[in-house]
Amino acid sequence: MSRSADIPPDLAALGERVSAARAAVEARGETFYQGASRVHLGAFPPRERWDDWVELSSRAWPAREEHHYLLVPTTCFNCESACGLLAYVDRDTRQVRKFEGNPEHPGSRGRNCAKGPATINQVTDPDRVLYPMRRAGRRGEGQWERISWDEALDAIAARLRAALQEGRNNEIMVHLGRPGEDGYTERVLASWGVDGHNSHTNVCSSGGRTGFQFWMGIDRPSPDYAHAKVIYLISAHLETGHYFNPHAQRITQARENGAKVIVLDTRLSNTATHADYWLSPQPGSEAAMNLAIASYLIRTGRYDAGFVRRWWNWEQYLAQCRPDLPATFEAFQAVLAELYAEFTFEYAAAESGIDAAVLAEVAEVVAGAGTRFACHSWRSAAAGNLGGWQVSRTLFLISALLGAVATEGGTFPNAWNKFVPRPIHTPPHPAVWQDLSWPEEFPLAQNELSFLLPHFLKDGRGRLDTYFTRVYNPVWTNPDGLSWMEVLTDTEKIGCHVALTPTWNESAYFADYVLPMGHGSERHDTHSYEQYDGQWIGFRQPVLRAARERLGEDITDTRQVNPGEVWEENEWWTELSWRIDPDGSMGIRQYHESRAHPGEKLTVDEYYGWMFENSVPGLPERAAAEGLTPLAWMRRYGAFEITAGQGGLHETEVAAGQLRDVAVGPAGQVYTAAPAPASTNVVPMGAPGPDSRGRRLAGVMVDGVVRRGFPTPSGRLEFWSATLADWGWPEHALPGYIRSHVHPAELAPDQLVLLSTFRLPTQIHTRSANSKWLDELSHTNPVWIHPSDARRLGVRRTGDLIRVETDIGYFVAKAWITEGIRPGVVACSHHMGRWKLAGHSHVSPGGMMATVDLRRGTDGWAMHATDRVRPYQSADPDTARIWWSDTGVHQNLTFPVHPDPISGMHCWHQAVRVRPAAPGDAHGDIAVDTEKAREVYRQWMTRTRPAGHVSPDGTRRPRWLMRPLKPTAAAFALPGGRAAGEPGS
Ligand code: SF4
Numbered sequence: 001m002s003r004s005a006d007i008p009p010d011l012a013a014l015g016e017r018v019s020a021a022r023a024a025v026e027a028r029g030e031t032f033y034q035g036a037s038r039v040h041l042g043a044f045p046p047r048e049r050w051d052d053w054v055e056l057s058s059r060a061w062p063a064r065e066e067h068h069y070l071l072v073p074t075t076c077f078n079c080e081s082a083c084g085l086l087a088y089v090d091r092d093t094r095q096v097r098k099f100e101g102n103p104e105h106p107g108s109r110g111r112n113c114a115k116g117p118a119t120i121n122q123v124t125d126p127d128r129v130l131y132p133m134r135r136a137g138r139r140g141e142g143q144w145e146r147i148s149w150d151e152a153l154d155a156i157a158a159r160l161r162a163a164l165q166e167g168r169n170n171e172i173m174v175h176l177g178r179p180g181e182d183g184y185t186e187r188v189l190a191s192w193g194v195d196g197h198n199s200h201t202n203v204c205s206s207g208g209r210t211g212f213q214f215w216m217g218i219d220r221p222s223p224d225y226a227h228a229k230v231i232y233l234i235s236a237h238l239e240t241g242h243y244f245n246p247h248a249q250r251i252t253q254a255r256e257n258g259a260k261v262i263v264l265d266t267r268l269s270n271t272a273t274h275a276d277y278w279l280s281p282q283p284g285s286e287a288a289m290n291l292a293i294a295s296y297l298i299r300t301g302r303y304d305a306g307f308v309r310r311w312w313n314w315e316q317y318l319a320q321c322r323p324d325l326p327a328t329f330e331a332f333q334a335v336l337a338e339l340y341a342e343f344t345f346e347y348a349a350a351e352s353g354i355d356a357a358v359l360a361e362v363a364e365v366v367a368g369a370g371t372r373f374a375c376h377s378w379r380s381a382a383a384g385n386l387g388g389w390q391v392s393r394t395l396f397l398i399s400a401l402l403g404a405v406a407t408e409g410g411t412f413p414n415a416w417n418k419f420v421p422r423p424i425h426t427p428p429h430p431a432v433w434q435d436l437s438w439p440e441e442f443p444l445a446q447n448e449l450s451f452l453l454p455h456f457l458k459d460g461r462g463r464l465d466t467y468f469t470r471v472y473n474p475v476w477t478n479p480d481g482l483s484w485m486e487v488l489t490d491t492e493k494i495g496c497h498v499a500l501t502p503t504w505n506e507s508a509y510f511a512d513y514v515l516p517m518g519h520g521s522e523r524h525d526t527h528s529y530e531q532y533d534g535q536w537i538g539f540r541q542p543v544l545r546a547a548r549e550r551l552g553e554d555i556t557d558t559r560q561v562n563p564g565e566v567w568e569e570n571e572w573w574t575e576l577s578w579r580i581d582p583d584g585s586m587g588i589r590q591y592h593e594s595r596a597h598p599g600e601k602l603t604v605d606e607y608y609g610w611m612f613e614n615s616v617p618g619l620p621e622r623a624a625a626e627g628l629t630p631l632a633w634m635r636r637y638g639a640f641e642i643t644a645g646q647g648g649l650h651e652t653e654v655a656a657g658q659l660r661d662v663a664v665g666p667a668g669q670v671y672t673a674a675p676a677p678a679s680t681n682v683v684p685m686g687a688p689g690p691d692s693r694g695r696r697l698a699g700v701m702v703d704g705v706v707r708r709g710f711p712t713p714s715g716r717l718e719f720w721s722a723t724l725a726d727w728g729w730p731e732h733a734l735p736g737y738i739r740s741h742v743h744p745a746e747l748a749p750d751q752l753v754l755l756s757t758f759r760l761p762t763q764i765h766t767r768s769a770n771s772k773w774l775d776e777l778s779h780t781n782p783v784w785i786h787p788s789d790a791r792r793l794g795v796r797r798t799g800d801l802i803r804v805e806t807d808i809g810y811f812v813a814k815a816w817i818t819e820g821i822r823p824g825v826v827a828c829s830h831h832m833g834r835w836k837l838a839g840h841s842h843v844s845p846g847g848m849m850a851t852v853d854l855r856r857g858t859d860g861w862a863m864h865a866t867d868r869v870r871p872y873q874s875a876d877p878d879t880a881r882i883w884w885s886d887t888g889v890h891q892n893l894t895f896p897v898h899p900d901p902i903s904g905m906h907c908w909h910q911a912v913r914v915r916p917a918a919p920g921d922a923h924g925d926i927a928v929d930t931e932k933a934r935e936v937y938r939q940w941m942t943r944t945r946p947a948g949h950v951s952p953d954g955t956r957r958p959r960w961l962m963r964p965l966k967p968t969a970a971a972f973a974l975p976g977g978r979a980a981g982e983p984g985s
Contacts (some may be wrong), residue, residue: 009474009632009774029140042104044110045071045086046956047637051550052091068092069552072543073102073638075527077180077520078115078764081243082527083108084638084925085116085520087543094121094551096521096543105538106641107246107531114762114774116245122519124561126874128503128770129516130564137226139497140489140510142840149565152513156466156683157579163465164192164586169432170195171495175450177472177766179524181542182420183682185470186964188573189353191427191591192580195434195971197964201447203478205242207905208444211392212413214721217399217688217711219446219962220414221392223374225250225259230369232262232398234286234377234391238268240376240759246531254374260365264289265380266755267784268820268825272639273544277362280822283909284385284740285352286377289359290394291737292348296363296402304371304403310702311650312400313712314505316667317720321794351737353822366398372409373402383757384909386900387738389446395736400717406648408533413710415531416649417643419537420683421615424607425591433956433971436462439618440974441944441955443727443906445548450474450912451897454483455937459495461970465495469507470569471517473766476506476834479895479906480808480933482861485510500569502648504843504895505766506835516566518542519767522558522602526611530685534644538636539608539618542568544637556603570604605631615680619643652708654699659706662698663691667714670706672693688713688960713960729902742909744824752789753828754804754890754910763831768848772878775847779869781832781888782816785914790815794916801917802830806910807936809894809928811861812921826914832888838866844874850924860929863893864922885943889924896936901943948974 045053050071057065068091075082084105088097097718099119103110122128132152137143163171174185175198189196199210209219225231231251235241239249239470255261262722264286265274272278276548297303309312313333318325325331334637345356345363354358366373377395382388398410404410435458437448449456451474457463475488487493488510499511508514517523525540539983544561558568578601581588594600595610610629612619619640623633629975634640654670661673671691688697688711699706700715709715715720732738739745742753763779767777783802787796795802795815802815804826813828821827835852836843850865868885898907947956955972957963 011525033164044101047104050636050647053088056915059911067097069097070547072540072546072550073104073541073636074521074543075105075525075538076112076116076538076978077178077540078767079244080529080539081108081246081531082180082529082540083112083245084110084538085112085114086117087521087547089543089547094544094548096120099521101642102638104637105639106536106644107529107639108536111245111249111250113245114777115768115771116766118768118773119520120504121773122767123521124876125503125770126844126876126879128563129501129514129567131840132565133514135512139491139512139668140485141839142509142842143253144298144514144842146363146397150466151568152515153576153579156496156498156513157576159466160192160576161580161586164194164580166671166862169194169430169467170196170434171435171463173434173466174196174468174470175472175474176200176470176475176574180471180527182527182958183423184525184570184573187423187425187427187591188577190429190965191425191577191588193430193432195432195965195967197435198437198448198450198453200450200472200477201444202449202899202904203451203906205378205383206446207388207900207903207907208378208392208397210389210903210905211377211382211394212396213446214393214724215396215717216413217718217960218413218415220530221376221396222412222414222417223247223376224407224409224412224531224533225374226253226532227372228254228259228369228374229409230260230262230365230374232375232395233271233367234264234382235380236263236265236271236758237376238274239270240761241271242376243529243531244761247376250532262362262365266822266825267758268818269758270761277358277365279352279354279358279362281352282744282822283355283755283825284381284388284735284743285348286381287387287390287394287737287929288351290349290355290391290398291340291343291735292345292359293363293366294397294401294735295343296345297367297398298337298340299369302367303401306327307403307405308401311405311717313667313716313718314719316722318727319666320722321720330660333467343737349635363965366402369402369404371402371404372405372408373399373400373411373427374409375411378756383905384755384907385742385768386898386907387740387902388900388905388907389903390736390738394737397719399945400719405717406650409811411524412530412533412646414530415683415711416646417533417535418683419528419535419616419681421468421526421611422437422680422682424595424602427591427620429968430715431968431971433967435462438957438963440948440956441941441946442899442901442904443947444723444729444902444961446962447904449899449904451478451480451906452765452899452937454480454487455897455934457487458483458934462564463493465654466498467496468498468500469511470500471502471767472507473507475510476890476892477766479908480897480930481890481893482508482928482946483930483933494818499705502530502566503767503770504836505769507838509837515572516564517572518558518562518566518568518700522562522566524570524608526608535642535646536639538639540649541635541638549635558604561700570607574602600838616640617680621883622894623670644916648702650707650709654706658698661721663693663695663696664701665691667716668698669713670699670701670714672698674698687711690935723961724902726952727958728945732902740909742911747911750913751911752914753825754806754912755825756830756895756910758827758829760831765831769834770846770848772847772876776884779832779884779888780814780886781891783823784818784827785815786825787817787819788823789826789914792818796912801921803915803917803921804894805913806894806896808896808932810893810932811846811889811894812917812923812925813889813891814923826912828889828891830892833890834887835863835865835890844872847882848887849881852924858896860927860931863890863924863926865924886923890926893926893930896933897940898936899940899944901945916920
């Protein structure tokens with residue numbers, strides 16, 4: 001990356017002035033303090049000066065008091081972007097003074113959002129968990145005792161060992177919030193023989209992923225925003241969306257170059273304020289709008305017919321669905337026009353409330369983008385609505401029509417722009433199937449049905465002996481949190497709850513063990529994310545460990561440098577695995593042993609050293625050029641760019657040497673008996689299975705040439721999905737429109753739609769309650785309501801208390817009357833309403849947690865704040881300066897579960913009634929009837945089509961779909977050898 005080429009002329013001139021100033025100062029024999037830059041105040045410390053970076057103390061000014069820093073890279077853990085951070089480690093105190101951006105990181109390029117530098121708040125948080133704790137009273141009672149790591153490890157290892165030896169593998173589960181790493185936890189679980197990986201993804205992004213998965217066999221888009229002509233966003237990407245900072249800076253770059261930005265968001269987000277077109281649709285109508293644009297491209301012939309002919313599976317569609325027609329592309333083009341003829345601008349206008357003329361204008365802008373059309377849809381509409389996955393499927397239809405797939409300025413499959421290195425040990429995947437996460441009712445679910453766990457446990461489908469929550473707070477994050485609380489306090493359903501967390505949270509209150517884990521500057525991880533057309537790998541590391549090693553110390557355990565007894569997960573998992581299998585007889589220990597020193601524990605240095613040496617192309621050579629080992633290079637610079645300008649990998653010709661005993665499938669798939677070439681990249685994607693003779697899929701025949709293609713069953717982009725058709729959903733096998741559960745036709749006359757999914761750019765989901773800078777910026781979540789609705793409902797002014805009634809209860813919030821929301825829709829950010837239970841004296845007040853009384857009566861649960869946030873004395877003088885008391889309301893508690901029957905996504909939007917608060921209501925009050933939550937759960941389960949009824953081959957799930965752990969083929973079989981349609985399902 002060349003920075004000098006990017007320096008605008010005015011800054012170059014400033015650089016010249018700085019150089020002149022330097023010469024003048026040095027001519028006087030004085031020290032010149034260069035500041036943070038070679039050329040101007042906005043750049044970064046040059047990397048050759050990271051060993052001794054000097055800054056003057058702002059507090060001592062005008063005295064020139066020097067601070068000398070070691071600058072140590074790590075990556076931010078406060079969202080998924082994994083932006084580069086530089087820790088400023090004071091050479092005298094050997095403590096971190098601040099975090100700023102790492103200019104050597106190819107994704108974030110030195111920039112961060114507010115949450116990156118706020119890492120220092122988390123590190124110095126006086127309320128953080130510093131020592132292992134064990135509950136002393138009843139679970140949830142708030143009585144804790146400090147224990148040693150040995151006590152915790154021995155007790156937990158004994159439970160796990162017993163469960164594994166007794167064949168109760170499915171009673172072990174690790175539930176992840178923010179993963180922040182690529183595959184370490186899965187590897188540990190595989191080594192135990194446990195299918196216990198659970199994620200938060202079905203309350204987050206699985207709706208968005210599903211639509212892309214059925215097209216590409218890869219579940220994420222990677223837009224090349226920087227080079228786009230038109231950017232089309234169904235979410236708030238400039239502000240908070242997926243890969244917030246790395247994407248936002250590239251969208252900004254494109255806008256500077258004249259790109260048009262189109263934003264579909266019912267709410268006037270900060271992103272919408274920067275758009276050329278802000279479309280505020282009726283929630284759930286986004287797919288209809290996409291289809292209207294697609295229909296326009298088709299009927300006007302403004303699509304890339306050559307791309308469609310070569311890369312869509314249209315031949316398969318005609319063969320399966322229209323055998324009456326000739327198998328010609330011309331016949332398909334005619335059918336395509338017929339299929340989407342009904343989606344006129346007028347139709348979309350009626351669904352969305354957006355004027356047909358505006359839609360027509362937007363469609364013309366899109367048509368003009370050609371192959372420079374970059375798009376993204378992630379949470380937002382795809383996460384809000386029944387059938388929301390069709391929002392991203394119809395969005396990618398536009399890309400696929402324009403041929404804007406893996407083109408400059410287009411949208412790539414994320415696997416083209418991501419690199420996951422092979423680890424030192426790869427245990428086999430488990431031979432068991434976890435029904436609590438992958439239930440039979442959802443054979444096509446993109447991810448684990450995590451948010452249904454309390455209901456499955458209440459149904460008696462299983463129990464958990466040991467349940468880990470890892471940087472995860474289901475009571476607060478998930479819908480229906482009080483059902484979670486009920487099962488977490490039931491020791492029959494969950495025998496032991498271990499919370500691996502840096503901070504106290506609403507779920508850790510109901511744990512048996514609370515174990516202190518590190519923040520982004522206190523742990524090792526590797527990761528790689530799609531942020532531009534290139535591949536990079538980032539290295540998170542305990543910065544004080546790296547700093548002290550650079551100064552010559554020998555650090556053997558991260559606890560030697562972390563605050564208190566905070567441990568990193570990787571060392572902890574290794575230690576736990578050894579204690580489960582101390583003599584290696586269970587076959588677990590082998591995956592946690594050193595290769596260099598057999599019989600000894602694998603260290604993090606060996607784990608990452610091996611990985612960087614053996615499976616990151618180009619890194620060993622780059623490191624050697626500087627006289628460093630690959631590990632030392634990554635510890636010094638934090639991120640490495642493997643490739644840039646990947647281009648369309650699907651077009652890559654398969655080498656002749658890889659084609660042996662070839663067979664061509666009906667959709668042009670090419671199978672080969674040649675072994676797969678060795679690859680260092682293990683990026684997760686769909687994996688179409690072998691043919692009947694065991695030959696692997698090598699690629700797809702396109703115009704007589706075997707090309708790499710896409711990892712779908714057909715090898716092409718799947719306009720028509722045989723998987724959806726074969727697994728019980730033929731009516732949704734094409735990109736289409738599913739009316740939402742909050743479609744106007746579904747609402748009672750007095751109901752509105754509540755948008756509950758939007759994020760704030762300055763808060764982290766569950767770990768920012770103790771980030772004081774972020775708390776000061778954002779600490780409340782009023783309900784957005786349009787003036788016309790406010791008038792109609794008797795809400796007189798902003799700040800008035802209102803009751804928002806859901807199907808299972810209500811919450812009391814403040815109103816914010818604004819024209820930034822559609823009439824008929826209200827919106828509330830999900831970031832707020834943090835709480836601690838009265839009597840839990842182990843949790844100090846903090847800047848974001850109200851103290852609440854929570855009790856269950858005859859008609860359900862009631863929560864009421866007994867103490868608001870206020871100033872208090874602590875080791876940090878800033879806690880005495882807290883000026884706010886309002887911390888918002890925990891709306892998610894009042895939401896029942898809404899599992900989409902195909903994607904498995906929780907459909908977040910709620911049909912609600914809004915009225916002025918009743919006498920006695922207080923801000924933040926909650927009422928919930930968990931019996932009603934059970935009824936809603938049962939209603940939504942009736943929408944499903946279980947594998948036992950629809951599976952075409954007697955398996956529980958298509959083998960080619962992604963799954964973090966992929967059990968053995970035998971475990972995929974439906975229980976009892978049932979085939980489709982047999983009773984007992
Ligand atoms: S976008 Fe912000 S929170 Fe996310 S990784 Fe980057 S700096 Fe951290």
